[in-house]
Amino acid sequence: MLGGTIGDIEGMPFVEAFRQFQFKAKRENFYNIHVSLVPQPSATGEQKTKPTQNSVRALRGLGLSPDLIICRSSTPIEMAVKEKISMFCHVNPEQVICIHDVSSTYRVPVLLEEQGIIKYFKERLDLPICGYSSYLFSNWKCMADRYERLQKSCSIALVGKYTKLRDCYASVFKALEHSALAINHKLNLMYIDSIDLEPITKAEDPVKFHEAWQKLCIADGIIVPGGFGVRGTLGKLQAISWARTKKIPFLGVCLGMQLAVIEFARNCLDLKDANSTEFEPNTPVPLVIDMPEHNPGNLGGTMRLGLRRTVFVTENSLLRTLYGDVPFIEERHRHRFEVNPSLVSHFDQKDLSFVGQDIDGKRMEIIELTNHPYFVGVQFHPEFSSRPMKPSPPYLGLLLAATGHLDAYLQQICRSSTRGPLRKNDWNSDTSDDSFLEPTMADLEIS
Template sequence: MKYVLILGGVISGIGKGVIASSTGLLLKTLGLRVTAIKIDPYVNVDAGTMNPIEHGEVFVLNDGAEVDLDLGNYERFLDITLTRDNNITSGKLFQSVIEKERRGDFLGQNVQNMPHVTDTIQNWVERVAKIPVDQSGQEPDICIIELGGTIGDFDSSLYIEALRQFQHRVGRENFVVVQVSLVPVLGVVGEQKSKPTQATVRQLRGLGLKPDLIACRCSQALDPRVKAKVSTYCHVALEQVLSVQDVSSTYKIPLLLKEQGVLNYLRKRLQLDTLHISPRYFETGEALFRDWKALTETHASLKKTVTIALVGKYTFLQDAYLSVTQALEHASIACERKLTIKWVEAANLELETKESNSGKYHEAWEDIFTAQGILVPGGFGHRGTEGKIAVVKWARENKIPYLGICLGLQVAVIEFARNVCGLKGANSEELDPETNHKVVIYMPEVSRTHLGGTMRLGLRPTKFQDGSESWSKIHKYYESDERTLITARKFLDIHKENRINGTTENGIKYNTRITSNGIRVFGNGTTQMALNGNHHHHLFTEDFVISSTTATETSIKPMENVYSSKTVIEERHRHRYEVNPEIVERLEAQGLMFVGRDETGNRMEILELKDHPFFVAVQYHPEYLSRPLKPVPTFFGFIQASAAFQGYQKLIPCHYESTFNS
C-alpha cells in the first residue's frame, strides 16, 4: 500500500481537498485503485451538527455517515464510494480509545496519548486504506490522506506525531508528504512573498515530517525566482515545487499538476512501476484521462448560458451548498451550457425585508424574475421559509422550471396546500407546531432530543408509482439513467415484504437446490438462510425473485412481474421531516402527484406537478451522487428544462406582493 499525505500551512481553507482529489485522479489515470481518508481534528463525532455558514455543507455517505465536505470532493473526482471510517475525527478517535480502555483491552496499562492514541490513528489508517471503494471490489493500491487544519494547530499535534511514526512503519518508498502553502501578494509591494511558506515548511520539518512536494497556492502562476527561493530555503529540488494558481475551474487542477511532472515524480518516489497493474485497469485509466481532458475543454468553450436562482438561507458561505452547485455544473456541462448561479438569500424575499431594507428585497426578486430555473435546496429552521414558499408560488404559477431538494419539497407541499387546496395556514410541524394543517410532520422514528446521527440518513430505495411512466418527466430521466438498471437487484426490502415459511429440513434442501442453480441468496442483510420461522427473506437472482409464502417451485416468478428494474432508484437521504400521509390524497386530487415513494409506499420521496414544464421536488439529496462525468437525472432534467425556458422575458411582474397571496 502506498500513502500520499496532504497537509496545509499558513492558513486553513487553502484548497487541500481539491489538491488531494486531483492527485488521486492523476494516480487513477495510471490504472491504480485509489482510496482517500480525511482527518478532522475537531472533537465533534461527525459534521452533522455543525453550522453550514461556518463549516460548509455536511456531506452524507451511503452508510449514513455525516462527514466533511472534502469527502464529497473525493467521491466526485475519483468516482468512488467511501464509508464513515474514511473520515477520522478526534471525537471518533477518543471514543474508540475510551471504549477499549473500558473493555480492558489495554490490560491495565496507563493509557496515554502516546503510544495508545497515536497507535490507534495508525491502525485506523492502515485498516481503512485496504477497504475496497470501487466496483472492482479489490483492495486499493494508493491511499490519499488529508489532514485538516493548519500545521502548528494544537488540535492536530497528535495526528502529526502519529503520521511521523507511520512513515517509518510503512517505509519511505511507500509514503509521500505534500504540503500545501500560501504564497501571498502584498498590495503595497506587488510581488509574491515566499517567507510564509518557508516558515511553515520549517515548522513541519521540526515536527519530524519532511515535505516531498510543496504546492504553492497563489493568485497568479508562481514567479520562477520565487520558485527557486522556495526550493533553496525549503531543501527541495525545483521539480518538487508546484505552482497551483487560481484557475477558472477546479477541473483544470489535475491537468495543471500533470503539466508540472507530479505523476513522473510520484512514479519514481513511490516506485509505482513495481506494482502489477492489469492491462484492463491501465486502459481504463487512459480513457479516464481522455474523458477528463475533454470535460475541461468543453467547460472552457461553452458559450450559451443557463441562469439558475439558488434560494437558500446559508448563502453567506457558498461552500454550504457545494454539492448542489457541483451537481448543477455537471448537468450544465452535459447540456452544453455555461452555468450562472444567482445566490438569493431567502429572507430577503419576504415582506419584512421590504419594510426594513427595500433595496435587498427588490434586488432579490429581480434575481428571481430573471432566472431560467429556480432551485430551493435543503435546510433547517424557520428563517427564510416564507420567502421560499413565495418563490415556489411564483415558479408554479408562471411555469418556470423548479427543483426542490429536501426542504425544497416541503415548502412546495406547504405552498400548494395553502394556495391550491385552500388549507389556510398550512405549515410544517417544525415551523409552526400550532397549525391546524400539519402537511409536513416529524418522522416518528427520529429523536426530538438528540440531533447527531438521528435523521433518516444514507442510501435508501425509492420506487416510482405505477402509471407515472406515461406522463412523469422525472421518471423518464431516471429511466434512461444507467444506474437504475441495476438498482432493483441490489435492494431486498422493495415493493413488499415476502415471507418464506417452512421446516428447517425443507428450507435447507431448497436452499441447496437454488444455490446449485446459481441463484444468489440474501437474508436480512447477510448471505445466510433461515427459511423456517417468521423471518423475512428475499431471494433475488438476475431475473427472478421468490415472492410467495412457501418455498416451492411455483414461487419463482419473473422479476418484471413484480416491478421493473427501471422503476427503482437509490439515493442518499438526510432529513427528519416527511409529508403527512393524511394529506397526500387531497394534494394529488388537485394535481400535485407523488410519483416516487419509499419501499413501504407510505413515505413520499418525489413530487411532480402535472401540466408544468418541470416542477419536481425530492425528499432525498441527489446532489451527493453527482459526478463530473456522470450527472444525476434530477439535475440533468432541471438544467435541460431551464435551458429551454425563455418565458421570463415576457413576464412583467407589477406587484411583488402578489406572490404572497394565500
C-alpha cells in the same frame, strides 16, 4: 494517504498522528504532500522561497518529510525558483509541483498532469492506473476548454435564508455549475433571501422587496434548497407558487420539496391549514411531520442521514428517465421531517404525484408535477453526489428545462437506449457549441 500542511504547523496536533501513522501504513501506502505559498511581493516582484524552506524544515523537525511539495503562486514559478526549492528542501526537481492562478479550478488538474504527477503517483504508490485514465483525462481537458469558451448563460434563482453565507450552499452551487457546463452554458446564480420576498420586507424596505422579486421574475429556473426553521418559509412558499403557476422550471431539495407539497395542498387541494409540525406543532393539517424515530426533546443523533435507497413507484417518471430508467436510486439524506404518509391519499388523481418512495413505501422521496415543464422535489440531497463530469440528474434536468432543451434531451435518451452511448452529434445537425455533453454520454455516466 495524503497529508497536507500549510504555513505554521507547530500548533497542529494532527501532525503527530500523521507521524505515527506513516509507520503503521508503511511507506508504500503513505504519501505526504506539503502545500506551500510562494509569495511575490509587488515591491520587488521576486518570488520568495523562504516560507517554503522554513515550513519544510519545521515539518521535518516534527518527524514528517514531504514526498511532494505543491507550490502555490499568483504567477508561474520560474525554473530557477523551482530548482532552489528542490535543493534547499532536499527533494528532486520533479517532486516540486508548481500551481499558479488559472482561469478556472478545472485547469488545476491539467497543470498537475502536465508536470507528471499522475506518472509519479503511479510509480511511487504502485497504483493500478490503466490506459483508461488517459481517455478520462482527455475528456477533462475538453471540459476545461469548453468552460472557458462558453457564450450562452442560464439564470437560476436560489431562494434560501442563508444567502449572506453563501458557503452554506456551496454543494448546490457546484451541482448547478456541473450541470450548466454539461450543456455548454454559463451559470448565472442569483441568490435571493427568502425573507425579501415576504410582505414584511415590502413594508419595511420596498426597494429590497422589489429587487428580490425582479430577480425571481427574470430567472430561467428556481431552486429552493434545504434548511431548517420557520424564518423565511413564507417567501419560499411564494417562490414555489410563482414557479408552479408561471411554469418556471423548479427544483425543491429536502425542505424545498416539503414546502412544495404544502404549497400545492394549500392552493390546489383547498387544505388552507396544511403545514409542517416543524413550523406549527399543533397544525390541524400536519402535512409534514417529524420522523417516528425523531425525539424533539433531544436533537442529537436524530437526523436521517447517509445513503438511502429510493424506489420509483411508476415507470412514467421524468426523474426516473433522467437517472437512466433505473428501478431505484441511492442518494444521501439529511433531514428530520417528512411528508405525512397518512395524508398522501389527498393527492390521488391530482397533478402532483409521489413517484419515488423508500423501500418500505412509507416515506415520500420524490414528487413531480404533470403539465409543467419541470417541477420536481426530492427529499434527499442529490448535490452531494454531483461531479464535474457526472452532473446530478435532478440538477441537470433543471438546467435542461431552464434552457429549453429538456424535451430534446429526453427524446434522444429514448432513441439512444437501443443503439448505445449518445454522442454530441446526435443532439443536433450542427456541431457548434449548442451541442451537448461532449464527447459522449458514457463519459458522464448518466445513461
